[in-house]
Amino acid sequence: MNSSTGLVMAAWLAFAFGQAQEVRKPVATGTSGHTESSAKSATTPQGTFNDADYKIGPQDVLRIDVWKEAEVTRAVPVRPDGKISLPLLNDVQAAGLTPMKLAAVIADGLTKYINNPQVTVTVSEINSRRIYVTGEVSRAGAFPLLPNMTVLQALSSSGGFTQFAKLKNIYVLRTEDGKQVKLPFNYKDAVHGKTPEQNVLLQAGDVIVVP
Numbered sequence: 001m002n003s004s005t006g007l008v009m010a011a012w013l014a015f016a017f018g019q020a021q022e023v024r025k026p027v028a029t030g031t032s033g034h035t036e037s038s039a040k041s042a043t044t045p046q047g048t049f050n051d052a053d054y055k056i057g058p059q060d061v062l063r064i065d066v067w068k069e070a071e072v073t074r075a076v077p078v079r080p081d082g083k084i085s086l087p088l089l090n091d092v093q094a095a096g097l098t099p100m101k102l103a104a105v106i107a108d109g110l111t112k113y114i115n116n117p118q119v120t121v122t123v124s125e126i127n128s129r130r131i132y133v134t135g136e137v138s139r140a141g142a143f144p145l146l147p148n149m150t151v152l153q154a155l156s157s158s159g160g161f162t163q164f165a166k167l168k169n170i171y172v173l174r175t176e177d178g179k180q181v182k183l184p185f186n187y188k189d190a191v192h193g194k195t196p197e198q199n200v201l202l203q204a205g206d207v208i209v210v211p
Helices: 002-043 099-110 151-156 187-191
Strands: 061-066 074-077 083-086 090-093 119-125 130-135 141-144 170-176 179-185 207-210
Touching: 061 083, 061 099, 074 083, 090 099, 099 119, 130 151, 151 170, 151 187, 151 207
Parallel strands: 130 207
Antiparallel strands: 061 074, 061 119, 083 090, 130 141, 170 179, 170 207
């Protein structure tokens, strides 16, 4: 009796396990597809330093890629005079141009030496566009101005405040039309979602003062 019961139970368990495996297969396939789709979405650029309206400035670092021309492909800094140095072309004006425009200028210059050059320019480091944080912060100094950077985001880069910081009296100094203006910023209100209009988008050259 016990032996028969054991055989019946074993057969039932084998059947149940097989059914469970069959049920899992579509779920696993769907999950794999979803993961693959998510991975593709994650690698899709959400906005880069090569936005069409970004203009290169002095001290930016550029990556120049010329298809199938390894000797010309390289990373180069933009000099204080706004130019870059490249093989075959020597000095090329970069500051004030968009990456796409600069790529066209380089390609045009290389046509004398290379048949139908394919050039891509990317900005690997933005050093020409900076903001400054000073006063009662752990790490004062210059910081790269990232796309859509706000006052709150910039302050988070400064490593926090000292015990003497007056968080309600922070302000941004900005030059507009040759005149310096003062934009108030209350940190305590900002972190609680109040006065969102004070958490402005920063501009190159802005100075955040933490008294």
